[in-house]
Amino acid sequence: MAEPLVVQLRPETRQALERRATRDPVLRGTAAMRLALFVSALLLVPLIAVNAIEGFRPRTLVLLLFLAVPAAIALWGRRMLRTVPSEVAVDVLVISDDDVRFEALTAVNPAMGVAEPDVWPRVDTTSVRSACGPRTPGWAG
CATH class of the missing domain: 1.20.58 (Methane Monooxygenase Hydroxylase; Chain G, domain 1)
Incomplete structure (x- = not known):
């Protein structure tokens, strides 16, 4: 693994x-x-x-x-x-062999609330690449 x-x-x-x-x-x-x-x-x-x-x-x-x-x-x-602002999470997402885990993220605007954590299986994922900027070493795609 x-x-x-x-x-x-x-x-x-x-x-x-x-x-x-x-x-x-x-x-x-x-x-x-x-x-x-x-x-x-x-x-x-x-x-x-x-x-x-x-x-x-x-x-x-x-x-x-x-x-x-x-x-x-x-x-x-x-x-x-x-209003006491909550801390921003350090980890944004974790990509493992089995799944992609998104951590909970708080929005700057309190009316927007919190993006709940989520897990996506990588069964149908063919490649992972950078969506913005030049491709960086270590990203497949």
Whole structure:
């Protein structure tokens, strides 16, 4: 039995993916918090101005219901800021004599989730070759 071929991410590529996975939710969360603050200001300033000019009227309390939108945006932003990114797997795939095993990979975008691990039998495989770039020694094809 031949030694299985293990395909791994280069350390700098893995670090770059982990850095993006950490940075993207923080940027989205910060932007959401700023948007919630801006929308709140757009809603509250006219409400306060109308109450100051015309005096308080109970019907103006209905306008406070519109503050649910920035509150929902702020909650989503807080959740994004608290998101803990998962680590990127070192091994991408392992090619042995019997099968090709794909490891679980986390996506940079949390909405995309995780690519589940999978195993493909090599019964019908005629050759394995590089799909991108020049052919490298050690690849059949």
